[in-house]
Amino acid sequence: MTTLSCFDLGERMLGVVEARDALLTLVAGRLAAEKVPLARAHGRVLAEAVEAPFDVPGHTNSAMDGVALNWSTEDPGEVFLQVGEALAGQPFQGRLGDGECIAITTGAPLPPGADTVVMLEQLERDGDRVRVTRADRVKQGQNVRQAGEDLRAGQVAIAAGRRLEAAALGLLASLGQAEVRVRRRPRVAVFSTGDEVTAPGEARAQAAIYDANRYSLMGLLQEHGAEVIDLGIVADDTDALVEQLADAARTADLVVSSGGVSVGQADHTREAVERLGRLTLWRIAMRPGRPMACGVIGPDETPLLGLPGNPVACMVTCLVFVVPMLAALEGRSPTQPRWKAVAGSAFRSRVGRTDYSRGVFHCDADGTLRVVNTGNQGSGILSSMVSANCLVEIPEDTDSASIDDIVMVLPLFRFS
Secondary structure, three states: OOOOHHHHHOOOEEOHHHHHHHHHHHHOOOOOEEEEEHHHOOOOEEOOOEEOOOOEOOOOEEOOOEEEEOOOOOOOOOEEEEEEEEEOOEOOOOOOOOOEEEEEOOOOEOOOOOOEEEEHHHEEEEOOEEEEOOHHHOOOOOOEEOOOOOEOOOOEEEOOOOEOOHHHHHHHHHOOOOEEEEEOOOEEEEEEEOOOEEOOOOOOOOOOEEOHHHHHHHHHHHHOOOEEEEEEEEOOOHHHHHHHHHHHHHHOOEEEEEOOOOOOOOHHHHHHHHHHEEEEEEEEOEEOOOEEEEEEEOOOOEEEEEEOOOHHHHHHHHHHHHHHHHHHHOOOOOOOOOEEEEEOOOEEOOOOOEEEEEEEEEEOOOOOEEEEEOOOOOOOOOHHHHHOOEEEEEOOOOOEEOOOOEEEEEEOOOOO
16 A cells, blocks of 8 residues: 555645655555566666676776786896787687787787786887887786786675666676666656647647647657656646546556646646546645645556646756656665756745756866856746756855855756
8 A cells, every 4th residue: 555645744835845745655555577678678767786797897908909918027038029919809829928029909818927918019120029119118917907807706796776878888898788677668648738738739829838748858868868658738627637648647656747736727737637546736836836736546556646737947947856666666766866056147036935947057168067047947838848957956044145056956957
Protein backbone atom coordinates (compact mmCIF):
# COMPACT_ATOMS: atom_id res chain seq x y z
CA MET A 1 0.00 0.00 0.00
CA THR A 2 1.38 3.40 -0.98
CA THR A 3 2.16 5.81 1.84
CA LEU A 4 -0.13 8.76 1.23
CA SER A 5 1.79 11.26 3.29
CA CYS A 6 1.12 13.99 0.74
CA PHE A 7 -2.53 14.03 1.87
CA ASP A 8 -1.50 14.70 5.46
CA LEU A 9 -0.04 18.05 4.47
CA GLY A 10 -3.42 19.69 3.97
CA GLU A 11 -3.82 22.73 1.78
CA ARG A 12 -1.48 25.06 3.68
CA MET A 13 1.51 26.73 2.05
CA LEU A 14 4.29 24.15 1.63
CA GLY A 15 8.02 24.58 1.28
CA VAL A 16 9.79 23.13 -1.76
CA VAL A 17 11.76 20.54 0.19
CA GLU A 18 8.72 19.44 2.19
CA ALA A 19 6.65 19.02 -0.98
CA ARG A 20 9.42 17.14 -2.80
CA ASP A 21 9.97 14.75 0.11
CA ALA A 22 6.25 13.99 0.29
CA LEU A 23 6.08 13.26 -3.43
CA LEU A 24 9.05 10.90 -3.22
CA THR A 25 7.12 8.69 -0.80
CA LEU A 26 4.71 7.90 -3.65
CA VAL A 27 7.47 6.33 -5.76
CA ALA A 28 9.51 4.61 -3.07
CA GLY A 29 9.78 1.37 -5.06
CA ARG A 30 12.27 0.96 -7.87
CA LEU A 31 11.17 -0.22 -11.26
CA ALA A 32 11.90 -3.77 -12.35
CA ALA A 33 15.17 -4.62 -14.08
CA GLU A 34 15.47 -5.90 -17.62
CA LYS A 35 18.36 -7.10 -19.73
CA VAL A 36 19.13 -5.15 -22.93
CA PRO A 37 21.86 -5.36 -25.58
CA LEU A 38 24.72 -2.96 -24.93
CA ALA A 39 23.99 -1.23 -28.24
CA ARG A 40 20.58 -0.18 -26.86
CA ALA A 41 21.70 0.72 -23.34
CA HIS A 42 22.64 4.38 -23.90
CA GLY A 43 20.81 6.59 -21.41
CA ARG A 44 19.53 3.66 -19.37
CA VAL A 45 20.19 3.25 -15.64
CA LEU A 46 22.27 0.29 -14.49
CA ALA A 47 20.27 -2.00 -12.19
CA GLU A 48 23.20 -3.88 -10.70
CA ALA A 49 26.91 -3.20 -10.35
CA VAL A 50 29.24 -4.54 -13.03
CA GLU A 51 32.52 -6.01 -11.80
CA ALA A 52 35.64 -6.37 -13.92
CA PRO A 53 35.99 -10.06 -14.85
CA PHE A 54 39.73 -9.60 -15.43
CA ASP A 55 42.49 -7.04 -14.93
CA VAL A 56 42.25 -3.96 -17.15
CA PRO A 57 44.62 -3.73 -18.94
CA GLY A 58 44.99 -7.49 -19.01
CA HIS A 59 48.75 -7.23 -19.47
CA THR A 60 51.49 -4.66 -19.03
CA ASN A 61 51.74 -2.91 -22.39
CA SER A 62 53.22 -0.02 -24.29
CA ALA A 63 51.54 3.37 -24.29
CA MET A 64 53.14 4.38 -27.60
CA ASP A 65 55.20 3.23 -30.57
CA GLY A 66 58.95 2.91 -29.89
CA VAL A 67 61.29 0.36 -28.35
CA ALA A 68 60.90 -1.62 -25.14
CA LEU A 69 64.03 -2.12 -23.05
CA ASN A 70 65.38 -2.56 -19.54
CA TRP A 71 66.23 0.83 -17.98
CA SER A 72 66.51 -0.50 -14.43
CA THR A 73 70.25 -1.16 -14.43
CA GLU A 74 72.50 1.42 -12.83
CA ASP A 75 74.00 2.46 -16.17
CA PRO A 76 71.84 1.09 -19.00
CA GLY A 77 73.85 2.85 -21.69
CA GLU A 78 72.58 4.53 -24.82
CA VAL A 79 72.96 1.83 -27.50
CA PHE A 80 70.79 -1.31 -27.56
CA LEU A 81 70.64 -4.37 -29.79
CA GLN A 82 67.20 -4.93 -31.33
CA VAL A 83 66.35 -8.61 -31.08
CA GLY A 84 62.74 -8.64 -32.29
CA GLU A 85 59.42 -6.85 -32.21
CA ALA A 86 56.06 -6.91 -30.46
CA LEU A 87 52.80 -5.91 -32.12
CA ALA A 88 49.36 -5.50 -30.59
CA GLY A 89 48.05 -9.05 -30.49
CA GLN A 90 51.45 -10.52 -31.43
CA PRO A 91 53.74 -10.50 -28.37
CA PHE A 92 57.49 -11.03 -28.50
CA GLN A 93 58.39 -14.57 -27.48
CA GLY A 94 61.35 -14.49 -25.15
CA ARG A 95 63.02 -12.48 -22.44
CA LEU A 96 65.17 -9.38 -22.93
CA GLY A 97 68.70 -9.37 -21.59
CA ASP A 98 70.73 -6.33 -20.58
CA GLY A 99 71.50 -4.11 -23.55
CA GLU A 100 68.69 -5.62 -25.67
CA CYS A 101 65.49 -4.04 -26.96
CA ILE A 102 62.56 -4.82 -29.22
CA ALA A 103 60.48 -2.63 -31.50
CA ILE A 104 57.02 -2.26 -29.97
CA THR A 105 53.69 -0.74 -31.02
CA THR A 106 51.04 0.91 -28.88
CA GLY A 107 49.10 -1.69 -26.88
CA ALA A 108 51.59 -4.52 -27.43
CA PRO A 109 52.59 -6.50 -24.31
CA LEU A 110 55.98 -5.75 -22.74
CA PRO A 111 58.16 -8.87 -22.71
CA PRO A 112 59.84 -10.13 -19.53
CA GLY A 113 62.97 -8.14 -18.85
CA ALA A 114 61.57 -4.84 -20.22
CA ASP A 115 60.35 -2.04 -17.97
CA THR A 116 60.48 1.11 -20.13
CA VAL A 117 59.40 2.30 -23.58
CA VAL A 118 61.31 5.00 -25.46
CA MET A 119 59.38 6.80 -28.18
CA LEU A 120 60.46 6.71 -31.82
CA GLU A 121 61.38 10.40 -31.80
CA GLN A 122 64.21 9.68 -29.32
CA LEU A 123 65.81 6.91 -31.37
CA GLU A 124 68.55 6.68 -33.99
CA ARG A 125 69.06 3.41 -35.89
CA ASP A 126 72.06 1.75 -37.47
CA GLY A 127 70.97 -1.68 -38.67
CA ASP A 128 69.90 -3.66 -35.61
CA ARG A 129 71.59 -1.22 -33.24
CA VAL A 130 69.39 1.43 -31.68
CA ARG A 131 70.76 4.54 -29.99
CA VAL A 132 68.69 6.45 -27.44
CA THR A 133 69.16 10.22 -27.84
CA ARG A 134 68.86 12.54 -24.85
CA ALA A 135 69.13 9.59 -22.48
CA ASP A 136 68.97 12.03 -19.57
CA ARG A 137 65.28 12.52 -20.35
CA VAL A 138 64.41 8.84 -20.09
CA LYS A 139 62.71 7.77 -16.84
CA GLN A 140 62.43 4.16 -15.79
CA GLY A 141 58.87 2.90 -16.32
CA GLN A 142 57.88 5.66 -18.75
CA ASN A 143 55.25 5.05 -21.44
CA VAL A 144 54.17 1.77 -19.84
CA ARG A 145 50.63 0.82 -18.84
CA GLN A 146 50.72 -1.61 -15.95
CA ALA A 147 48.41 -4.62 -15.89
CA GLY A 148 45.35 -3.81 -13.76
CA GLU A 149 46.19 -0.12 -13.40
CA ASP A 150 42.66 0.76 -14.59
CA LEU A 151 40.69 -2.03 -12.91
CA ARG A 152 41.58 -5.14 -10.94
CA ALA A 153 39.62 -8.36 -11.46
CA GLY A 154 36.58 -8.29 -9.15
CA GLN A 155 36.66 -4.51 -8.72
CA VAL A 156 33.37 -2.64 -9.32
CA ALA A 157 33.70 -1.03 -12.71
CA ILE A 158 30.34 0.79 -12.74
CA ALA A 159 28.04 1.04 -9.72
CA ALA A 160 24.31 0.38 -9.80
CA GLY A 161 22.21 3.48 -10.32
CA ARG A 162 24.56 5.00 -12.90
CA ARG A 163 23.05 6.38 -16.09
CA LEU A 164 25.00 4.88 -18.95
CA GLU A 165 26.62 7.51 -21.16
CA ALA A 166 29.18 7.09 -23.95
CA ALA A 167 32.21 6.47 -21.72
CA ALA A 168 30.35 3.93 -19.59
CA LEU A 169 29.26 2.03 -22.70
CA GLY A 170 32.86 1.92 -23.88
CA LEU A 171 34.05 0.61 -20.52
CA LEU A 172 31.37 -2.09 -20.47
CA ALA A 173 32.31 -3.13 -23.99
CA SER A 174 35.99 -3.35 -22.97
CA LEU A 175 34.93 -5.81 -20.26
CA GLY A 176 33.20 -8.02 -22.82
CA GLN A 177 29.66 -7.13 -21.71
CA ALA A 178 27.34 -7.78 -24.66
CA GLU A 179 24.23 -6.94 -22.59
CA VAL A 180 23.48 -5.30 -19.26
CA ARG A 181 20.71 -5.28 -16.66
CA VAL A 182 19.06 -1.86 -16.49
CA ARG A 183 15.96 -0.40 -14.87
CA ARG A 184 12.87 -0.28 -17.00
CA ARG A 185 12.23 3.23 -18.25
CA PRO A 186 9.59 5.06 -16.18
CA ARG A 187 6.37 5.32 -18.18
CA VAL A 188 4.84 8.77 -17.77
CA ALA A 189 1.44 9.68 -19.19
CA VAL A 190 1.16 13.34 -20.13
CA PHE A 191 -1.90 15.38 -21.04
CA SER A 192 -3.10 18.97 -21.14
CA THR A 193 -6.47 20.26 -20.02
CA GLY A 194 -8.58 23.24 -20.98
CA ASP A 195 -11.08 24.10 -23.69
CA GLU A 196 -8.85 27.02 -24.70
CA VAL A 197 -5.88 24.73 -25.44
CA THR A 198 -5.37 23.93 -29.13
CA ALA A 199 -3.03 21.41 -30.72
CA PRO A 200 -0.24 22.87 -32.91
CA GLY A 201 -1.22 22.75 -36.56
CA GLU A 202 -4.91 23.29 -35.92
CA ALA A 203 -6.77 26.54 -36.53
CA ARG A 204 -6.54 28.81 -33.49
CA ALA A 205 -9.66 30.55 -32.25
CA GLN A 206 -9.40 34.13 -31.01
CA ALA A 207 -9.17 33.19 -27.31
CA ALA A 208 -7.26 29.91 -27.80
CA ILE A 209 -3.64 29.12 -27.04
CA TYR A 210 -1.45 26.47 -28.59
CA ASP A 211 -0.49 23.55 -26.37
CA ALA A 212 3.14 24.38 -25.55
CA ASN A 213 3.18 22.68 -22.15
CA ARG A 214 2.63 19.14 -23.34
CA TYR A 215 5.58 19.35 -25.74
CA SER A 216 7.85 20.96 -23.14
CA LEU A 217 6.91 18.27 -20.63
CA MET A 218 7.42 15.43 -23.08
CA GLY A 219 10.84 16.81 -23.98
CA LEU A 220 11.89 17.22 -20.34
CA LEU A 221 10.68 13.76 -19.40
CA GLN A 222 12.48 12.13 -22.32
CA GLU A 223 15.69 14.03 -21.50
CA HIS A 224 15.51 12.51 -18.03
CA GLY A 225 14.99 8.94 -19.16
CA ALA A 226 11.21 8.52 -19.26
CA GLU A 227 9.10 6.70 -21.81
CA VAL A 228 6.31 9.16 -22.59
CA ILE A 229 2.67 8.20 -23.18
CA ASP A 230 1.07 11.15 -24.97
CA LEU A 231 -2.61 11.47 -24.02
CA GLY A 232 -3.09 14.72 -25.94
CA ILE A 233 -5.53 17.42 -24.88
CA VAL A 234 -8.44 16.48 -22.61
CA ALA A 235 -11.47 18.76 -22.73
CA ASP A 236 -12.95 20.33 -19.59
CA ASP A 237 -15.36 17.45 -19.24
CA THR A 238 -15.34 15.30 -16.13
CA ASP A 239 -16.43 12.07 -17.80
CA ALA A 240 -13.81 12.42 -20.54
CA LEU A 241 -11.15 13.12 -17.94
CA VAL A 242 -12.17 10.08 -15.86
CA GLU A 243 -11.89 7.82 -18.88
CA GLN A 244 -8.49 9.20 -19.84
CA LEU A 245 -7.14 8.96 -16.31
CA ALA A 246 -8.36 5.41 -15.85
CA ASP A 247 -6.51 4.34 -19.00
CA ALA A 248 -3.38 6.16 -17.87
CA ALA A 249 -3.43 4.55 -14.43
CA ARG A 250 -3.40 1.10 -16.01
CA THR A 251 -0.35 1.72 -18.20
CA ALA A 252 1.77 4.45 -16.57
CA ASP A 253 4.03 4.67 -13.52
CA LEU A 254 3.24 8.37 -13.19
CA VAL A 255 0.64 10.72 -14.66
CA VAL A 256 1.44 14.38 -15.27
CA SER A 257 -1.00 17.05 -16.43
CA SER A 258 -0.73 20.78 -16.94
CA GLY A 259 -3.36 23.41 -16.34
CA GLY A 260 -6.50 23.42 -14.22
CA VAL A 261 -4.84 23.20 -10.80
CA SER A 262 -5.30 26.68 -9.35
CA VAL A 263 -8.21 27.47 -7.05
CA GLY A 264 -11.40 27.89 -9.07
CA GLN A 265 -10.04 26.00 -12.09
CA ALA A 266 -9.64 22.51 -10.69
CA ASP A 267 -13.29 21.42 -10.37
CA HIS A 268 -13.12 18.96 -13.28
CA THR A 269 -9.72 17.64 -12.28
CA ARG A 270 -10.68 17.23 -8.64
CA GLU A 271 -13.96 15.45 -9.41
CA ALA A 272 -12.35 13.15 -12.02
CA VAL A 273 -9.42 12.18 -9.80
CA GLU A 274 -11.60 11.61 -6.75
CA ARG A 275 -13.75 9.18 -8.71
CA LEU A 276 -10.61 7.11 -9.24
CA GLY A 277 -8.56 7.87 -6.13
CA ARG A 278 -7.59 10.86 -4.01
CA LEU A 279 -6.42 14.39 -4.71
CA THR A 280 -5.08 17.28 -2.69
CA LEU A 281 -4.37 20.76 -3.97
CA TRP A 282 -1.15 22.35 -2.81
CA ARG A 283 0.07 25.90 -2.60
CA ILE A 284 3.84 25.78 -2.70
CA ALA A 285 6.02 28.65 -1.49
CA MET A 286 7.89 29.01 -4.77
CA ARG A 287 8.00 31.22 -7.84
CA PRO A 288 7.13 30.36 -10.52
CA GLY A 289 4.75 27.49 -9.88
CA ARG A 290 2.75 28.10 -6.73
CA PRO A 291 -0.33 25.91 -7.46
CA MET A 292 0.09 22.15 -7.85
CA ALA A 293 -2.06 19.07 -7.37
CA CYS A 294 -0.97 15.73 -5.92
CA GLY A 295 -3.03 12.58 -6.12
CA VAL A 296 -3.21 8.84 -6.69
CA ILE A 297 -5.52 7.06 -9.11
CA GLY A 298 -6.54 3.53 -9.99
CA PRO A 299 -6.19 0.23 -8.13
CA ASP A 300 -2.38 0.52 -8.07
CA GLU A 301 -2.55 4.08 -6.72
CA THR A 302 -0.59 5.53 -9.63
CA PRO A 303 0.80 8.95 -8.61
CA LEU A 304 -0.64 11.97 -10.40
CA LEU A 305 0.80 15.47 -10.48
CA GLY A 306 -1.14 18.42 -11.80
CA LEU A 307 1.30 21.15 -12.80
CA PRO A 308 0.52 24.84 -13.36
CA GLY A 309 -0.68 26.04 -16.74
CA ASN A 310 1.79 28.89 -17.22
CA PRO A 311 4.55 27.54 -19.52
CA VAL A 312 7.60 28.41 -17.41
CA ALA A 313 5.89 27.42 -14.15
CA CYS A 314 5.00 24.10 -15.76
CA MET A 315 8.63 23.43 -16.76
CA VAL A 316 10.10 24.57 -13.44
CA THR A 317 7.76 22.43 -11.33
CA CYS A 318 8.51 19.47 -13.59
CA LEU A 319 12.25 19.95 -13.05
CA VAL A 320 11.94 20.49 -9.29
CA PHE A 321 9.37 17.79 -8.47
CA VAL A 322 8.86 15.31 -11.32
CA VAL A 323 12.52 14.76 -12.25
CA PRO A 324 13.47 13.61 -8.70
CA MET A 325 10.54 11.15 -8.82
CA LEU A 326 11.88 9.71 -12.08
CA ALA A 327 15.30 9.34 -10.48
CA ALA A 328 13.80 7.46 -7.53
CA LEU A 329 11.92 5.12 -9.88
CA GLU A 330 15.18 4.31 -11.65
CA GLY A 331 17.11 3.72 -8.45
CA ARG A 332 19.14 6.92 -8.74
CA SER A 333 19.62 9.62 -6.14
CA PRO A 334 16.80 12.19 -6.35
CA THR A 335 19.23 14.93 -5.36
CA GLN A 336 19.77 17.21 -8.35
CA PRO A 337 23.20 18.72 -9.13
CA ARG A 338 23.77 22.25 -7.86
CA TRP A 339 26.78 24.48 -8.49
CA LYS A 340 27.91 27.64 -6.76
CA ALA A 341 28.25 30.67 -9.01
CA VAL A 342 28.89 34.39 -8.65
CA ALA A 343 25.87 36.51 -9.56
CA GLY A 344 26.53 38.82 -12.49
CA SER A 345 23.11 40.42 -12.17
CA ALA A 346 20.56 40.88 -9.41
CA PHE A 347 18.02 38.16 -8.73
CA ARG A 348 14.69 39.12 -7.20
CA SER A 349 13.16 37.02 -4.44
CA ARG A 350 11.17 37.25 -1.23
CA VAL A 351 11.68 35.72 2.20
CA GLY A 352 9.35 32.81 2.74
CA ARG A 353 9.44 31.38 -0.78
CA THR A 354 11.99 29.71 -3.03
CA ASP A 355 12.57 31.57 -6.28
CA TYR A 356 13.79 29.98 -9.49
CA SER A 357 15.10 32.46 -12.03
CA ARG A 358 16.16 31.57 -15.53
CA GLY A 359 19.89 32.16 -15.91
CA VAL A 360 22.90 31.78 -18.18
CA PHE A 361 26.17 30.66 -16.59
CA HIS A 362 29.68 30.86 -18.02
CA CYS A 363 33.27 30.69 -16.83
CA ASP A 364 35.20 33.94 -16.96
CA ALA A 365 38.89 34.27 -17.84
CA ASP A 366 39.87 33.38 -14.26
CA GLY A 367 37.80 30.20 -14.32
CA THR A 368 35.11 31.60 -12.00
CA LEU A 369 31.57 30.39 -12.70
CA ARG A 370 29.30 33.41 -13.15
CA VAL A 371 25.59 33.63 -13.87
CA VAL A 372 23.23 36.33 -15.14
CA ASN A 373 19.47 36.27 -15.53
CA THR A 374 17.74 36.09 -18.88
CA GLY A 375 15.74 39.28 -18.41
CA ASN A 376 11.99 39.30 -17.85
CA GLN A 377 11.12 36.45 -15.48
CA GLY A 378 7.38 36.28 -16.11
CA SER A 379 5.99 32.75 -15.79
CA GLY A 380 4.50 32.91 -19.28
CA ILE A 381 7.70 33.96 -21.09
CA LEU A 382 8.79 30.65 -22.57
CA SER A 383 11.50 32.25 -24.73
CA SER A 384 13.45 32.94 -21.53
CA MET A 385 13.69 29.18 -20.91
CA VAL A 386 15.10 28.74 -24.40
CA SER A 387 17.78 31.34 -23.58
CA ALA A 388 18.63 29.77 -20.21
CA ASN A 389 21.11 27.02 -19.45
CA CYS A 390 20.29 26.89 -15.73
CA LEU A 391 17.86 27.81 -12.99
CA VAL A 392 19.14 30.09 -10.23
CA GLU A 393 17.72 28.97 -6.88
CA ILE A 394 17.21 31.67 -4.26
CA PRO A 395 16.22 29.89 -1.02
CA GLU A 396 13.23 30.81 1.11
CA ASP A 397 15.34 32.45 3.84
CA THR A 398 16.83 34.99 1.40
CA ASP A 399 15.12 38.14 0.18
CA SER A 400 17.25 38.69 -2.95
CA ALA A 401 20.67 38.19 -4.49
CA SER A 402 22.83 41.12 -5.54
CA ILE A 403 25.70 41.32 -8.00
CA ASP A 404 28.76 39.40 -6.70
CA ASP A 405 26.68 37.34 -4.24
CA ILE A 406 27.16 33.56 -4.31
CA VAL A 407 24.09 31.78 -5.67
CA MET A 408 23.18 28.17 -6.44
CA VAL A 409 22.54 27.15 -10.04
CA LEU A 410 20.74 24.05 -11.27
CA PRO A 411 22.12 23.20 -14.72
CA LEU A 412 19.55 22.41 -17.40
CA PHE A 413 20.08 19.48 -19.72
CA ARG A 414 20.89 20.62 -23.24
CA PHE A 415 21.79 18.77 -26.42
CA SER A 416 25.09 20.06 -27.79
